[in-house]
Amino acid sequence: MRHTLPLAPQFYVTAPQPCPYLPGRMERKLFTALQGDGSGKLNDSLSKQGFRRSQNVLYRPSCTDCAACLSARINIADFAPTKSQRRTINRNQGLTRRATSPWATEDQYDLFRRYLDSRHADGGMADMDVFEFAAMVEETPIRTRVVEYTDTQTDDLTAVCLTDILDDGISMVYSFYTPDRPRDSLGTYVILDHIRIAQEAGLPYVYLGYWVPGSSKMGYKAKFSGLEVFVGGKWEKMRGEDDYSAELHPLSTDPIAEQVANISLPDLSRPAAVKL
Known part of the structure; x- marks a missing residue:
């Protein structure tokens, strides 16, 4: 008997677990699998509705009494760099950018480990081994690039961003960088350079993930105009x-069934066009 995947995505909810952004809270995610020929169209559509990709899963926060996490993107047409951001660009002129296929390397993992140990030693990725890192980079059913930044003088890998290409922009899935250059604001620089990439490609948006009011970890995103x-x-x-507001309220989140009913889905019955 021949089995086929259902055309309509199936949505699920994770069990509650500690929130990584606001202490003392529990998070829950609404998610669906990215699979089949319609993965790109589904990722494009749901990214515009506040979802994010992690490997072959699309997810969106769906906490019972908290709606603090807000999907954020930069509208390129409304963006203008601040004086501080222009200085960041100038400080990092010695970096060269190279975009590659989503393939993990030892140099990337070494940089990833140094970044985690310095910035997020107690985070959810702290125990990620080389095989899990490779899965994070390589398990993608859509158009994805690994954008590497290398120091032209030392040839050292300095920053990396796992980047998805959407039909209306680029999505910064995950970025990391050397902790040895704190004055260079490398995290900010990578975002600024992705704005440049979007401009060069004629794409209107750069998707940054979630901004969370009250979370110091996410405060840097609010510093970008547009x-x-x-x-x-x-x-x-x-x-x-x-x-x-990040205040808790029992009516802050709609019931799961209502959330799913309000998700706009693309037509997955027709095959997506192949982009060469």
């Missing part, structure tokens, strides 16, 4: 940081 956040089922130009 920032938009996904609120109430639509994108809006970000107002002042104080206009967004």
Whole structure:
């Protein structure tokens, strides 16, 4: 008997676990699998609705009484670098960019481990081994690139970003960099360079993941002009940081069935066009 995958994505909810952004809270995610020929179309559609990719899964926070996590993207047309960001660009002129296929290397993993040990030693990825790292990079059913930044003088790998190509922009799935150059603001530089990549490709958005009011880990995202956040089922130009609340409320999140019913899905019955 021949079995085929269902055309309509199936959505699931994770069990609650400690929130990595706001202490004392529990997080829960709504997720679906990325599989089959329609993966690219599904990723494009759900990214516009606040979802993020992790390997072959698309997920969005769906906590019972918290709606603090807001998907964030930079509207390239509204972006203008600050003086501080222009200085960051100038400080990193000695870096060269190279985009490759999603293939993990030992140099990448060594840099990844140094980054985690310095910045996120108690985070959810702290125990990730080389095989799990390779899976994070290589298990992608869509158009993905590994963007590497190398110091032209030392030839050292300095920063890396796992980047998805969407139909309306690029999504920065995960980035890491050397902890040995704190004054160079490498995290900010990688975002600034991805804005440049989007401009060069004629794409309107750079997706940054989630911005969380009240979380110091996510505060840097609010420093980019042209920032938009996904609120109430639509994108809006970000107002002042104080206009967004991380307070708990029992009515902050719709029931799961209602959330799923309100997700707009692409037509997966027709094969996607092949991009060469």
